[in-house]
Amino acid sequence: MPTEEQPWTTTPITEELLRGAVELERTERGVLPHRLPARALAQCADAQLALAESQPAGVRLAFRTAATAVELDTVPVKRVYAGAPPRPDGVYDLLVDGRPAGQATSYGGDTLTIDLGAGTAESTAGPVCTSRFTGLPGGDKDVEIWLPHNETTELLALRTDAPVLPAPERGRKVWLHHGSSISQGSDAASPTATWPARAAALGGVELINLGLGGSALLDPFTARALRDIPADLISLKLGINLVNADLLRLRAFGPAVHGFLDTVREGHPETPLLVVSPLLCPIHEDTPGPTGFDLDAIATGEVAFLATGDPAERAYGKLTLTAVREELARIVAQRRADDPNLHYLDGRELYGEADHAELPLPDRLHPDTAAHLRIGERFAELVFAAGPFAGAPAGRGA
Structure with missing residues (x-):
């Protein structure tokens, strides 16, 4: 002292x-x-977004x-x-x-x-x-x-x-990640126990975490922020917030994903780019949003969520996680003909049915610390060690 x-x-x-x-x-x-630039926040007067981006995940x-x-x-x-x-x-x-x-x-x-x-x-x-x-x-x-x-x-x-x-620069690759509250870290016990932080540590990369709780909504200003941030590796975990908010129908979802990817590619034309679909979340696999609070659980001192949509509404274009995964896989497969550095990962490979049976989502929406660490270790194994980010050249994000 x-x-x-x-x-x-x-x-x-x-x-x-x-x-x-x-x-x-x-x-x-x-x-x-801040984890979004001021010019982005000026385009959206949403308190949820302002709160999430000011929370310094990563x-x-x-x-x-x-x-x-x-x-x-x-x-x-x-x-x-x-x-x-x-x-x-x-x-x-x-x-x-x-x-x-x-x-x-x-x-x-x-x-x-x-x-x-x-x-x-x-x-x-x-x-x-x-x-x-x-x-x-x-x-x-x-x-x-x-x-x-x-x-x-x-x-x-x-x-x-x-x-x-x-701290001196170590010449490590810069990994830029965007996603929802799970990517931001809900409900991990500490900042290095979030799944992106765990994956970054195992992958030996510098993390920039643009996980935005409740706000991974394919906003153009977020795409422009991703476009302008120097990075060697980029991943986009898309879908769950669009279901939570019941924001888009299937007709609008596909073009919005294409537009988001187009904007990111303006600044990173050849950077390895991974699209990750949602983790398993049973309440929304086949039931649309919006997501609501379970008031009965809150009355007993617990926080839990409910899917309030009607499964029959998928026929009218309402999004479920199943529909989101199908569309994301289709879009990536279509674009790969002209973009060989674009990749897709089904989020259930990071957290699927067997994981949910062992480590269920405590509030039905967010993983706990043990699940975060498992997801991070799986990402490091599937993406950094032997997957699309293995062997990518460094230097662009330095």
Whole structure:
């Protein structure tokens, strides 16, 4: 710990110290990492999207230092849903030279109280959270602090008992991934336990996670963001949110997927691009959305979801996960004639019936930590080790 002879060193938090963020907003108190650019948010006044993209899934501070003690001041945003049980606090994961070396739970911060029935939200200011990590090994080392994947986090100050430099580039491939709340990390226990983080660690790649809870909706501004972000490998996990929101019919879904892929390809014409269909989710396999809260479960202190559509409505073009998978497989097969670097993966290869029997979805929609880790390990095996991302050249995302 710092002494009078060796006081704390405060290092400004800048873009050079952050990985996984798309933009950094300067605030009155500090900086706020964003996973979509401001120009994208200006095109959609949706509170759900704004909340999801400001939650720093995959965002981490990365620096080199001889420090044995680190402090990080933040202002987390705690979400409280009226009538629902409390959500778990966010978690900070500390890695030293790529290995787990500590964890801290967020506290304090601002509170966002959401009343889903009334459609209102109220924000209340709260105290600063200071996360402390001590007893780090001496000598120069690479340190990463992964920010909570499910909690908006404003960064105020980084203090150490030795100087800090940005972590050196390791020449690793940059993997850009887009998906839904499962890709963002719901309901993993910590940021490095989300399936993309696990897959990235096993694959030896740098992760940029554009998993957007409730907001993987084939929005053109998201496609343009993906187009403009340098990357060596890109994956798009599509479909579940479109069913959740009952947003599109089959007639519009196919052209929307083509348009999304066309836009991404404008910036990445030859980059290995993987389309992943939804994981198994029994409530929506053959029943359309929208998805609703199970109010009976909430009354008993649990959170669970229901499919509220009618299976007969698939005949009229309503989307189910079965329909989404069929259409995505068809579109990729059609486009591969002109795009050999485009690939398809059925999400049930990552989490299927046998997995659901062993590790069921606790809320009927999102995997738990054990399932996240399994999905990440499967992705690394099927995609990085021997699949479409194996042997892809690095350099474009550097």
